[in-house]
Amino acid sequence: MDWIGIIMPYLRNIALAIVVLVVGLISIKVITNAVGKQIDKSKLDNSLKPFLKSLTGTILKILLVISVIGILGVPMTSFVAIIAAAGFAIGLAFQGSLSNFAGGVLLLTIRPFRVGDYIEGNGYAGTVEAIQILYTELVTPDNKVIFIPNGNLSNSGIVNYSAKETRRVDFKFGVGYETDTQHVLRTLHQIVESHPSTLDDPEPFVRLSAHGDSAVEYTVRVWVNAEDFWDVHFDILEQVKTRFDQEQISIPYPQMDVHVNQ
Structure with missing residues (x-):
């Protein structure tokens, strides 16, 4: 039996599949970089750009895998049957990723926030750096990077501090009972109106x-x-303390519990 004649077609397919895989990965990198540059130059919303770049790379890699499997001689009908048979297990294994992908689509559709907004969600807060295909990237004020799965973020309450052009700053100040009320009110009015x-x-x-x-x-x-x-x-916190000292408006010390060991 001519084993060489039998093995050679398989070896050729394997070698061709390896070549296609290597060339394909290099080509995908070049294509995604080129597409990414075009996306960055486009007038698309900044929130959509990272998502589209991630999606482009993912789709191209899936197509490459399908092509390599075809070169190896695996019939596509058999391949589809295998995928269908394993679909339940794959679905269980990747249900988190699928949820995050759906969450990303939902976030980009509803637009509760955009890149550059300062938000709070899923227990974290920071400036939105990018909305990727599976996660959203936040940067905290002290320059830490937080990656939040899109599924978690889309299913939790989101506070967007940048959605409106104006915000209200609230203060509460305690003043001694002996101080004239009108004097305190006039002083506070002067402080806030002069800022x-x-x-x-x-x-x-x-x-x-x-x-x-x-x-x-x-x-x-x-x-x-x-x-x-x-x-x-x-500014107002500092100015109130300074003005209260100048106007001799008393600020009572907070009451503290004192425990005496018997």
Whole structure:
């Protein structure tokens, strides 16, 4: 029996499959880079670009695998039958990935946030860096990168801090009972109205809001442009302490529980 004659066709198929696989992977890398550059230059929404680039690479790799299997001589009907028979097991194994893919499609369809927005979701918060095919990439204020599966993110509550152009900054200040109420209100009004980043419309809210055990509580609410939120937050906290000291407005120390060992 001519074993060489029998083996040679299989060896040729295997060698051809390896060549096609190597060339295909190199070609996919070149194609995805070229497509990625075109996508980056396009006017598509920034949230959609990383997803399309990931999807392009995934589809090309699937087509390459199918081509290699065909070269190896596996009949496509048999291949489809095998996939169908193993479909249940594959579905169980990849149900998380399928859920994340569906979640990514849902996020890009509904658009609860875009690349560049600061969001909070699934227990994490940060600026959206990219929406990939299976996960969303966030960057925290201290420059840590968080990868959240799209399935988890799409099924949880999402807070988008960048969706609106303006935001409200809320404060509560405790003042001693002996201090004149009108004096405190005038001082707080002057502080918030003199800050260059607070908005006049809606107008600032400054009112006495509660009688505490050791202090009178004042609530201050001011509207600002979203990008000025934290600057105004810290500025007003600092200015209130400085002005209260200058105006001799007392700020009671917080009550502390003292435990004495018997």
